[in-house]
Structures are given as structure tokens and as C-alpha cells.
Amino acid sequence: xxxxxxxxxxxxxxxxxxxxxxxxxxxxxxxxxxxxxxxxxxxxxxxxxxxxxxxxxxxxxxxxxxxxxxxxxxxxxxxxxxxxxxxxxxxxxxxxxxxxxxxxxxxxxxxxxxxxxxxxxxxxxxxxxxxxxxxxxxxxxxxxxxxxxxxxxxxxxxxxxxxxxxxxxxxxxxxxxxxxxxxxxxxxxxxxxxxxxxxxxxxxxxxxxxxxxxxxxxxxxxxxxxxxxxxxxxxxxxxxxxxxxxxxxxxxxxxxxxxxxxxxxxxxxxxxxxxxxxxxxxxxxxxxxxxxxxxxxxxxxxxxxxxxxxxxxxxxxxxxxxxxxxxxxxxxxxxxxxxxx
Numbered sequence: 001x002x003x004x005x006x007x008x009x010x011x012x013x014x015x016x017x018x019x020x021x022x023x024x025x026x027x028x029x030x031x032x033x034x035x036x037x038x039x040x041x042x043x044x045x046x047x048x049x050x051x052x053x054x055x056x057x058x059x060x061x062x063x064x065x066x067x068x069x070x071x072x073x074x075x076x077x078x079x080x081x082x083x084x085x086x087x088x089x090x091x092x093x094x095x096x097x098x099x100x101x102x103x104x105x106x107x108x109x110x111x112x113x114x115x116x117x118x119x120x121x122x123x124x125x126x127x128x129x130x131x132x133x134x135x136x137x138x139x140x141x142x143x144x145x146x147x148x149x150x151x152x153x154x155x156x157x158x159x160x161x162x163x164x165x166x167x168x169x170x171x172x173x174x175x176x177x178x179x180x181x182x183x184x185x186x187x188x189x190x191x192x193x194x195x196x197x198x199x200x201x202x203x204x205x206x207x208x209x210x211x212x213x214x215x216x217x218x219x220x221x222x223x224x225x226x227x228x229x230x231x232x233x234x235x236x237x238x239x240x241x242x243x244x245x246x247x248x249x250x251x252x253x254x255x256x257x258x259x260x261x262x263x264x265x266x267x268x269x270x271x272x273x274x275x276x277x278x279x280x281x282x283x284x285x286x287x288x289x290x291x292x293x294x295x296x297x298x299x300x301x302x303x304x305x306x307x308x309x310x311x312x313x314x315x316x317x318x319x320x321x322x323x324x325x326x327x328x329x330x331x332x333x334x335x336x337x338x339x340x341x
Contacts, residue, residue: 020276020312022234023247027287031229032333033222035178037098038170041137046090047105047129048082048141049121050112056145062205063149075206081213082144083107085164088217089139098225103133118143118165120176130171138169139224146212148205156202157189160212166220180223186212226337233286236279236316240265243276255284275305275313279320286324291331295324 059077061070086104093102130138142165150158162185168178188202203211221227237247246261258280265277278301285294298321305314 019239020272020316021237022316023237023251024232024234025251026230026232028228029231029327029330030226030334031222032330032337033225033227035168035180035224036333036337037137037168037224038172038177040172041170042100043103043134043136044093044099044101044139045103045105045130045133045135045137046086046139046141048086048107048110048144050082050108050110051118051143052078052112052114052145053118053143054114054116056114058147062147065151065153071205077146077206077209078112078144079107080206081146081209082141084210084213085144085217086141088214089221090217092218092221092227093225096221096225096227103135105133120167120179123174126169126176127171127174130169136171138167138171140167140169141165142167146209148208150202150205155189157187158202158208159188160186160208162186162212162216164216164220166223168224178224180220182216182220182223184212184216184219186215226334233283234316234320235283236276236313238273238276240273240276243273246280250280250284255287259284271304271307272313275301275317278304279313279317282320282324286327291324291328295321295328298324 060074061068063069086107090102090104093099126138129135144162144164146160146162148158148160150156162183164182166178166180166182167176169175170177186208188208222229235247235250237244242261243265246258249255249258249261262277262280262284265273266281268274278297282294282297282301285291285297298317301317302314302321305317307314
């Protein structure tokens with residue numbers, strides 16, 4: 001787990017009998033993939049099936065200020081986008097060392113075909129391709145579609161909307177083991193994550209499509225292999241000076257000294273302060289990588305926060321408990337996905 005500093009935002013929630021606030025921060029957590037790839041798949045080949053819907057005819061058009069315009073310089077948008085997407089995916093797979101080899105069949109090797117429905121190919125097609133490429137598995141980009149639009153009023157912004165369908169073929173079992181539809185929208189509005197203006201302009205179509213395609217490939221990698229994801233957590237804060245000090249220490253990633261303060265308040269009679277301390281100690285345990293201990297502590301916080309006039313605290317405690325149980329399930333799944341092959 002990698003705490004990320006400098007990303008704190010503050011959200012204030014007020015309880016009737018006690019004043020508590022929640023300081024949000026972001027961390028990266030290693031999450032399991034949705035698909036568990038069988039361990040016998042060690043050599044992967046990536047290929048675009050190059051399927052298109054009949055009405056998907058706008059690759060050389062875009063929308064600017066609500067008007068449909070044609071590209072001044074015609075270029076093969078689909079070919080460029082698919083190439084960048086598969087290169088990005090291959091890079092992620094290689095970086096994770098999840099497979100022994102990752103190869104890409106050049107885009108265009110499969111002739112473009114317009115179809116009313118995106119359906120699986122004939123079983124022999126997959127089998128023959130796997131045999132020719134010595135692949136244990138195929139990752140197939142069945143369909144890729146994207147569209148660019150921009151607007152200059154009231155301020156410059158741009159979007160790339162993408163829609164994709166992926167499949168995974170197990171050559172040993174000679175069958176498709178997954179089909180996944182991916183829809184994403186990437187937006188540029190000329191500001192950074194803090195709302196500050198960039199010194200760079202909103203990207204024009206070719207650059208924007210390339211950037212979006214790279215993100216699409218990287219995002220799909222998380223569907224088939226474990227990867228890092230950004231998530232939010234919240235520190236519970238009370239007006240008690242020492243508890244405010246502990247929160248400040250935690251924001252600086254000094255969870256040890258913060259926990260020393262919180263521990264003192266778990267033994268005090270004030271239930272409100274006890275809940276704040278227990279909640280944050282559970283959070284500190286998660287930051288330390290001990291999710292099981294975090295669950296034990298959050299369960300104590302749930303008991304302490306039950307009762308009248310503690311709804312804000314109790315809701316926060318139960319919300320975090322759900323997060324921790326899900327995290328525990330993710331860690332158990334990761335053990336299976338990262339088992340020696």
C-alpha cells in the first residue's frame with residue numbers, strides 16, 4: 001500500500017451531540033483482477049479482430065461547438081487508436097511479469113469487417129491463430145470505437161468517448177473464457193486536479209485520441225491482472241486538541257505517533273472521543289497493512305458508536321467496516337491470483 005501525500009480534501013459532517021469532521025485522502029491499493037486467468041496461460045498474443053458496426057462511420061469526423069465537422073487532414077484514426085491501445089496493454093502485462101511472453105499481431109493483419117452484432121468467431125479461427133502463434137491464450141480486441149468532441153464556450157474542453165469489446169481465449173481448453181465490454185470517457189478542461197489552470201492547451205483530436213487509447217489499454221489490464229488503483233479514505237477528527245494533533249500527524253503519514261494519541265482515548269469514558277480514536281486506529285492498521293486487525297478495531301468502534309445522537313459517527317464506522325471487509329476479500333483473492341504457477 002502506498003499512501004499518497006498532498007491529496008487531502010476536507011468534508012465536514014456534523015453530528016447532533018458531537019462535532020466530528022472527516023478529512024479525505026487518497027491512497028493506492030493493490031486490487032485483484034475481475035478475471036482470474038488460468039495458470040496454464042503463460043504465453044499471450046494480443047490481436048484486434050477489427051470488427052465495426054455498420055453505422056460506425058464517423059472516425060474522420062468530430063464535433064466542435066455542437067457542429068459536426070470533418071477532419072482537415074484525413075488519417076486512419078481507428079488503426080492509430082487500436083495500435084496505441086494494444087501497445088499500452090502489452091506494456092502493462094509485461095511490467096507485471098504475469099506472463100512469460102506477450103506478443104502483438106500487427107493491426108490490420110485481420111481485415112476490417114462490418115457486422116450487425118459483435119459475435120465470437122468460428123472456434124477453428126481461434127484454434128488456428130493460437131497454433132500459428134504458439135500462444136497459450138489470446139486477448140482479442142473484438143471492437144474499438146472512439147469519438148472526439150470539443151467545446152470552446154464558456155472555456156475550452158474536450159472529450160474522447162470510447163466503446164470497446166474484449167475477449168479472452170484459453171488455447172489449452174480451446175474456448176473463450178471471458179467477454180468484457182468497456183465504455184470510458186476521458187475529458188480535458190484545461191485545469192489540473194486542484195482546479196488550477198494548466199500551461200498546456202486542451203489537446204486536439206489526434207493527440208486526445210492517442211492519450212485516451214493508451215488509458216483504455218491500461219484500464220483493461222486491470223480486468224485481467226491485479227493492479228494498483230487509487231481509492232479514498234477518511235480520517236475522523238474531533239475538536240479535542242490532541243485528536244486534532246493526531247489527525248495532523250496522520251496527514252503527514254506519521255501513523256505511529258498519531259496512534260499513540262488515539263490509543264489514550266480508547267480508555268477514556270467519553271464515548272464520542274472513544275469512537276473517534278477506535279475508527280482512526282482501524283484506519284492506521286489498514287495503512288500498516290494489517291486489515292484483519294483493522295476489522296477487529298472497527299467492530300469495537302461499531303459497538304461504541306451505537307446509540308442516540310451518534311448517527312454521523314455510526315454511519316461512518318459502518319461504511320468503513322464494509323470497505324475493510326471488501327478489502328479482506330480482495331486480499332484473499334489476490335493470494336489465489338498470485339499463487340506460484
